[in-house]
Amino acid sequence: MSLIEQIETLVSPLCERLEVELVDVEYTGGVVRLTVDRPDGIGMDYIAPLTREVSRALDHADPITGTYTLEISSPGLERSLKKPEHFLRAVGSKITLKTQPGTEGDRRVTGELERADDQEISVLVEEGSRILNYDQILKARTVFDWSKSLSSDGQKNEASVGSSLHSGSRAGQ
Numbered sequence: 001m002s003l004i005e006q007i008e009t010l011v012s013p014l015c016e017r018l019e020v021e022l023v024d025v026e027y028t029g030g031v032v033r034l035t036v037d038r039p040d041g042i043g044m045d046y047i048a049p050l051t052r053e054v055s056r057a058l059d060h061a062d063p064i065t066g067t068y069t070l071e072i073s074s075p076g077l078e079r080s081l082k083k084p085e086h087f088l089r090a091v092g093s094k095i096t097l098k099t100q101p102g103t104e105g106d107r108r109v110t111g112e113l114e115r116a117d118d119q120e121i122s123v124l125v126e127e128g129s130r131i132l133n134y135d136q137i138l139k140a141r142t143v144f145d146w147s148k149s150l151s152s153d154g155q156k157n158e159a160s161v162g163s164s165l166h167s168g169s170r171a172g173q
Contacts, residue, residue, distance in 0.1 A: 034073075080140070114129060
């Protein structure tokens with residue numbers, strides 16, 4: 001089992017108990033980075049207790065050699081899309097993705113996510129619809145449309161921004 005899988009196995013039950021979705025787990029350069037969310041957004045009232053629980057679990061199980069830094073945050077405005085359920089929630093949104101080497105067509109694709117199911121997605125691009133299986137996708141994320149977040153006078157449009165913003169915790173910010 002890889003280190004990421006070990007961390008997911010340890011952290012998933014903690015997230016479920018706190019009614020938080022574990023969106024992503026990364027480990028690079030001694031930093032364990034967890035991305036979590038809730039349907040109504042996530043704030044410090046969820047992140048703080050989860051951080052304590054995860055830290056205890058990781059220290060007890062000790063899957064990481066040496067020291068590490070734990071970061072837990074919300075997905076932010078531009079969200080990584082890794083699982084079919086992430087793509088399903090993003091249908092109708094603008095996304096950008098990079099395909100696996102050897103995939104036919106352009107490696108970088110940006111357009112509106114038209115459809116997603118448990119096998120594939122369809123992205124509307126200038127040339128028409130591009131259908132990709134999940135195993136053809138190297139990386140994908142939503143693209144936040146900043147022009148929709150500002151009114152014509154350059155001020156924040158709270159109606160379009162408010163539901164997209166989530167407070168979170170990031171080391172160093």
